[in-house]
Amino acid sequence: PLGRTLSEQYANAMAATGFDVKEIKLRGDVFVKEGAGELLLSREIKDIARNHNASMVLVGTYSPAANFTYVSMKLVRTEDSRIIRGHDYALPNDRDVQRLLVQPR
Numbered sequence: 746p747l748g749r750t751l752s753e754q755y756a757n758a759m760a761a762t763g764f765d766v767k768e769i770k771l772r773g774d775v776f777v778k779e780g781a782g783e784l785l786l787s788r789e790i791k792d793i794a795r796n797h798n799a800s801m802v803l804v805g806t807y808s809p810a811a812n813f814t815y816v817s818m819k820l821v822r823t824e825d826s827r828i829i830r831g832h833d834y835a836l837p838n839d840r841d842v843q844r845l846l847v848q849p850r
Contacts, residue, residue: 747814747845748807755803755818767797794823801829809846812838 760766794802805818813835820830836842 746847747842748805750845751805751807751816752803755805759803767799769793769797791823799823809838814838814842814846 756766756768793799801820801822803818803820805816807814807816809815815833815835817833818831819828821827822829838846
């Protein structure tokens, strides 16, 4: 739940600032592994980018630790895999974050 929530928030923020954001989950181009979130394999990024005429993709990871969950986001140019922008931060593991980190049963 945390990863999906963060990705939705970033997509909405990018769209609000003028980026042309496409929702690829509606097209079945994303591999979803239960308990692991939405995954794109690096070899698939170029194919998806070509199919959607996307020059960049937003990718990220998060790693929960004892007191914080560390988040890393990158805007990657699909043509050559160059990182255009990146942002790293730590979310305090408050009750809300802990709840989003728990996998539903």
